[in-house]
Amino acid sequence: MIKPLFRIGAVLNAPRPRAVEAEPPAVIGFPAPRRYGSMPLLDALAARQTTRSFSSDTIDTDLLGDLLWAADGINRAADGGRTAPSALGRYEVDIYVLLATGSYRYQPTAHQLVLVAALDLRATTGYQDFLAHAPVDLVYVSDLDRMQDVPPRQREKFAYAGAGAILWNVYLFCASAGLAAAARGWMNRTALAVNLKLPVGSCVLLAQTVGHFARNQ
Template sequence: MSTLPLNLETDDFKLPAPAMPAQATLDQVLKRRHSTRSFRPDPIPPAALSALLWAASGVNREQVGGRTAPSARDWKEVDVYAVLAEGTYRYDPRTNRLLLVSPEDLRSATGVQDFVAQAPLNLVYVAELDRMVDAASEDRPFLAGADTGFMAQNVYLCCAALGLGTVVRALIDRRRLAQALGLPPNQRITLAQSVGYAAATA
């Protein structure tokens, strides 16, 4: 059963306000940060999902539209897609909403490792190269990759604060995933990141 309050009339839903645990200090989350590749199937609650997406690309300065992660020349060229069992959504930072991209479970398409299909959430970072005005074509992939790295690290620290596990991934069949997401040629998948509650290890 879906844990998301989907608006069936508009195929989107408003996320709850993001909230980080007040007791989590920067020192603590840096010490806890690590990669996890084995996840329990438990869904991520909407409040935690909102915090993760806000950490990746949310608005932290309303008056200027500033984001939680830096972006070269303020292009904001990287969008975040949330791939869940109940469907795939694009995160809209300005309204803190998820917009439906596909009602299908596309988790297995987000990477080549077996665990990605079991992770309750896979984030996919997609760069729209046309937003990178005046950047040389050979520089665009590098700059988009750097911006994605900032976003993925924010998610790592958020996961450490929330008691979630995560791992960032580059092993992706990008052509297959781009087709599944319906991406046009000017949009490129940079990285993916699996998130969930870590499974117990022996």
């Protein structure tokens, strides 16, 4: 009999949410994103990496706003086009932003965060130790009900492709801004869906931690 590489209980039992220290704001607005400048693309590709060593230093609001715009923000106001592609322009992937001060959903059209849970859910997005102190965790969630023009069997595949494009935008932004990042797919998706109060038809796809590099790096 082949023994499993990990205990089933370790996968099924998600880390617990943590209470926040103060009542979080219902909305966090961002200034207009910086659209020009920064590191050349080829330099960002050369610098892109995954790290699992983060400091607990926070990311300031302006930088977080630029990060989210780079991830999946509006870059063509005339038609609502975004920085990441989406099958048939359905934009079925939402970005949930988990902070020590609360858990939010990013609204690209308004370029703001809207509170979904007054909880610190960062540690619930996986099983690695750094999740407890890295400042930002992004969770990519698909709303498959937006994909009515896509055959049902193909919807999740297209959604994963869209989430992958967003994830890659984040990696490149982090490389250009000197930030650390780590993406993963190992998490308790059912527990996350409950904690984030996701609507029926939603599916947790991937997660990505963002922060500053640990000081010893």
